[in-house]
Amino acid sequence: MMDTNAKLYGDLSRILVKREDIAQAVKKLGQEISRDYEGKELMLVGILKGAVVFFSDLVREIDLPVKMEFMAVSSYGASTKTTGVVNLVKDITVDITGMHVLIVEDIVDSGMTLSYLKKYLSTRGAASIKIATLLDKPERRRVDLKADYFCFTIPDEFVVGYGLDYAEKYRNLPDIGVLDPRIYAQE
Numbered sequence: 001m002m003d004t005n006a007k008l009y010g011d012l013s014r015i016l017v018k019r020e021d022i023a024q025a026v027k028k029l030g031q032e033i034s035r036d037y038e039g040k041e042l043m044l045v046g047i048l049k050g051a052v053v054f055f056s057d058l059v060r061e062i063d064l065p066v067k068m069e070f071m072a073v074s075s076y077g078a079s080t081k082t083t084g085v086v087n088l089v090k091d092i093t094v095d096i097t098g099m100h101v102l103i104v105e106d107i108v109d110s111g112m113t114l115s116y117l118k119k120y121l122s123t124r125g126a127a128s129i130k131i132a133t134l135l136d137k138p139e140r141r142r143v144d145l146k147a148d149y150f151c152f153t154i155p156d157e158f159v160v161g162y163g164l165d166y167a168e169k170y171r172n173l174p175d176i177g178v179l180d181p182r183i184y185a186q187e
Contacts, residue, residue, distance in 0.1 A: 028151075033064075102129075107135040161175050
């Protein structure tokens with residue numbers, strides 16, 4: 001396990017959520033999802049790339065038979081701010097008619113990406129579509145959207161680690177930290 005003295009930690013102003021707290025919250029969320037979807041056909045749709053670490057840990061905490069798919073969307077590029085335009089980069093490849101779909105995302109920020117995905121998938125005949133996210137940042141919401149499941153509510157700060165990135169870096173940090181503004185000050 002990566003030591004908090006590792007070089008990448010030097011780019012953080014502070015650790016916001018420790019790896020132990022993440023593991024505990026993901027376990028609890030997996031138990032809640034297992035109860036709520038008991039007896040239902042559940043399709044987990046992970047949003048690449050940011051949610052892959054959370055998705056991998058969460059799926060192992062869900063005590064039900066599940067199906068898995070992935071989608072990739074882009075709305076940030078190499079910036080700390082969303083462009084507001086959602087580009088579908090990779091779509092799911094299976095029929096979700098009659099399935100209960102749980103979109104698994106790393107963070108709900110403006111809500112625009114997930115609002116788009118929920119509407120997009122709702123045209124495919126799913127029995128239900130809900131959202132599970134590791135982090136919820138309600139202060140930044142630009143659309144009326146609430147996560148059905150979440151682990152942590154966080155303040156309006158730019159965070160990285162545990163799958164979340166800045167310019168494709170920091171995803172491999174096992175903790176979630178606030179990126180020091182000096183790293184992206186030239187934006």
